[in-house]
Amino acid sequence: MNEAQKSLILESSSRFLIPQGVKVSYGTAGFREDASILSSTVYRVGILAALRSLKTQSVIGVMITASHNKVSDNGVKIADPNGGMLSQHWEPFADELANAPSSQKLLQNSDFGGSIQVQYQQQQNSHLSKPISSVPSNRRILFAACGINHWLKFSSTMLCWSRPAEILLGRDTRPSGEALLEAARQGVTSIVGAVASDMGILTTPQLHWMVRARNKGIKASEQDYFEQLSNSFRCLMDLIPTGQSKFDGMNDKLVVDGANGVGGAKLQILHKLLNVLDIEVRNSSEDEGVLNDGVGADYVQKEKVAPRGFGSKDAGIRCASLDGDADRLVYFSVPPESNAPIDLVDGDKILSLFAVFIREQLSFLNEKEDIKNIHKPRLGIVQTAYANGASTNYLKHLGLEVNFTPTGVKYLHEKAADFDIGIYFEANGHGTILFSETFIEWLEVRSNKLSSGSKGSEAEKAALRLLAVSKLINQAVGDALSGVLLVEVILKHMGWSIHKWNELYHDLPSRQLKVKVADRTSVVTANAETVVVRPPGLQDAINTETVKYTQGRCFVRPSGTEDVVRVYAEASTQEAADTLANCVAKLVDQFLG
Ligand code: G16
Numbered sequence: 001m002n003e004a005q006k007s008l009i010l011e012s013s014s015r016f017l018i019p020q021g022v023k024v025s026y027g028t029a030g031f032r033e034d035a036s037i038l039s040s041t042v043y044r045v046g047i048l049a050a051l052r053s054l055k056t057q058s059v060i061g062v063m064i065t066a067s068h069n070k071v072s073d074n075g076v077k078i079a080d081p082n083g084g085m086l087s088q089h090w091e092p093f094a095d096e097l098a099n100a101p102s103s104q105k106l107l108q109n110s111d112f113g114g115s116i117q118v119q120y121q122q123q124q125n126s127h128l129s130k131p132i133s134s135v136p137s138n139r140r141i142l143f144a145a146c147g148i149n150h151w152l153k154f155s156s157t158m159l160c161w162s163r164p165a166e167i168l169l170g171r172d173t174r175p176s177g178e179a180l181l182e183a184a185r186q187g188v189t190s191i192v193g194a195v196a197s198d199m200g201i202l203t204t205p206q207l208h209w210m211v212r213a214r215n216k217g218i219k220a221s222e223q224d225y226f227e228q229l230s231n232s233f234r235c236l237m238d239l240i241p242t243g244q245s246k247f248d249g250m251n252d253k254l255v256v257d258g259a260n261g262v263g264g265a266k267l268q269i270l271h272k273l274l275n276v277l278d279i280e281v282r283n284s285s286e287d288e289g290v291l292n293d294g295v296g297a298d299y300v301q302k303e304k305v306a307p308r309g310f311g312s313k314d315a316g317i318r319c320a321s322l323d324g325d326a327d328r329l330v331y332f333s334v335p336p337e338s339n340a341p342i343d344l345v346d347g348d349k350i351l352s353l354f355a356v357f358i359r360e361q362l363s364f365l366n367e368k369e370d371i372k373n374i375h376k377p378r379l380g381i382v383q384t385a386y387a388n389g390a391s392t393n394y395l396k397h398l399g400l401e402v403n404f405t406p407t408g409v410k411y412l413h414e415k416a417a418d419f420d421i422g423i424y425f426e427a428n429g430h431g432t433i434l435f436s437e438t439f440i441e442w443l444e445v446r447s448n449k450l451s452s453g454s455k456g457s458e459a460e461k462a463a464l465r466l467l468a469v470s471k472l473i474n475q476a477v478g479d480a481l482s483g484v485l486l487v488e489v490i491l492k493h494m495g496w497s498i499h500k501w502n503e504l505y506h507d508l509p510s511r512q513l514k515v516k517v518a519d520r521t522s523v524v525t526a527n528a529e530t531v532v533v534r535p536p537g538l539q540d541a542i543n544t545e546t547v548k549y550t551q552g553r554c555f556v557r558p559s560g561t562e563d564v565v566r567v568y569a570e571a572s573t574q575e576a577a578d579t580l581a582n583c584v585a586k587l588v589d590q591f592l593g
Helices: 003-013 039-056 088-099 103-108 112-124 137-146 148-157 177-188 204-216 222-238 262-274 297-303 347-367 369-373 389-397 409-416 437-451 458-472 480-494 498-502 538-546 574-592
Strands: 031-034 059-064 073-079 166-171 195-201 254-261 279-284 318-322 329-333 343-345 379-383 401-404 421-425 431-435 510-515 524-526 531-534 553-558 565-570
Touching: 003 039, 031 039, 039 059, 039 073, 039 088, 039 166, 039 177, 059 177, 059 204, 073 177, 073 204, 166 177, 166 204, 177 195, 204 222, 204 480, 222 262, 222 458, 222 480, 254 262, 254 297, 254 480, 262 279, 262 318, 262 480, 297 318, 297 329, 318 480, 329 347, 329 480, 329 498, 343 498, 347 379, 347 389, 347 421, 347 431, 347 458, 347 480, 347 498, 379 389, 379 409, 389 401, 409 421, 409 431, 431 437, 431 458, 431 480, 437 458, 458 480, 480 498, 510 574, 524 553, 531 538, 531 553, 538 553, 538 574, 553 574, 565 574
Parallel strands: 059 166, 166 195, 254 279, 254 318, 379 401, 379 421
Antiparallel strands: 031 073, 059 073, 318 329, 329 343, 421 431, 510 565, 524 531, 553 565
16 A cells, blocks of 8 residues: 555544444434544545545535434535435445544555455456455455555556545534534545545535536536526526416415524525515524424424424414424424414425426426327336325325335435436425436427527426426435425415415324334334334234224334434324324333333
8 A cells, every 4th residue: 555645544543533332333314423422433434435536536525414413413424426325335335434443453454455456356357256245344445445446546656546536525503513524624635635625514405416516517606506596496486377476365474493503594595695585584593592402394393393483473374494404394384372283294295295296297298299209207206104194195196106215315316316207205304306317408408499489388388397496406315495495486386375285185193203222223124114024023013003093004113313213103093193103112112122
């Protein structure tokens, strides 16, 4: 191994020793722990991100956030070249590198360059006689991570990568964020030639958007992000059918809970740029409150109560809530009576609103002869087991194809990318709409025709609307800011109030609980997390309980972001859903307590 590189890693890693007894795992959305034990993990993620950048010869992102978790937690995740989550086959490398005893050991044992050249020669002879998995794990990380060609180039041409690693770093408003971002920066720059750019305080989706934009050669500053969102929003507003620009008997104001996180302040900037929406932001990071404490989308959706700062004075007003890093969005309305439950409009309903709108636009397009002659765009829906059963029935009733994946944006996103238009949402409000490149190209041709003089048939307007949606809604990851704008303009387009929207279907009563257990990883699930495979006997016990309830449905799964097992139950009444959830929580405790 090159001496300069070796001493660079040895020197920087000695500043980030792993705390004793700590073992971390790249969960649903990266590493998440108490912030006080995370600096070595974040430093190593910096190294991995630089290697990923070299391997893909692209810009990579590192985001410091723990999203909906409490303020004392923090976390780190990598954004891949397309702006999406880190490729799943790299997650084991992240785990190995983050838990490797020390970088000293990582480098000490032998000469990596030699080991990798042997592997390379074996591969040149068409087959790896020794499978990669038999190479000691620390070497395997660098072997697989760097890629043979880069590595050989590295060792033979002395640091002349064809393109040096480039990493965009972002963080949310957590107090621990600044120091952890510095740890990430030192990790990145411990790879010779790697460049780390601090993009400052951002929402998680902004960082993902920037990575995607940079790799597509599009301008990628925060200002560019705001301009793209506001321009496409205005375009959709201009295309609202005449006479449809007021909500149906509804106050036009929107009040947004910013979870005391980064999203509120960013929404204010967007609001000023747009200058057409009446938006009031509460619980912004500039206010006194604590991040995600009695506020935010996770709290509102799970507890089904109004966030701090909202009450019966807001009755009749359309309200929305973002989570701590603004990648989730739910809507709600507050009843006039102070103790009554809120009307929650969750991710499933946002998905349904988007599906109704997109389906309408596609129906205008499909009326045109020429689309029949090319190919009918495929619209697909992706949900998880948390999707309320009533939402799935509604979407199927519309004739839409509904698919299920395990929890985690990385799974939903991947499935949604199989379609010309893929809409994915988790009930917790995390989701977006993906458009295939081919379909976007087709839309661009149609909308060019329109802007070059034709008056605009319904089909052409539909093409323009869909194109604007593809620019407004974040193509990299779920984004609460772009989600708010799309919801607002679709409600205006439809002339719907939040109440009318909420009446699309009636949710089955449901309850979510968390159970603290000794080791959550001892719960293993299958079939998109609907069946417990381990520990043996738990699923049978859940089944025996569930059949007692009309429309009963229940599942348990280990959280990937908190140290708990989650329980979800649905039934025909709230009381039944609560009882079922509580009984199953007790079962989890008995089996795993
Ligand atoms: C993350 C993931 C989401 C997931 C949520 C909860 O959200 O991005 O896909 O639904 O965690 O995951 P779990 O139930 O495994 O704890 P966020 O908003 O916290 O980044």
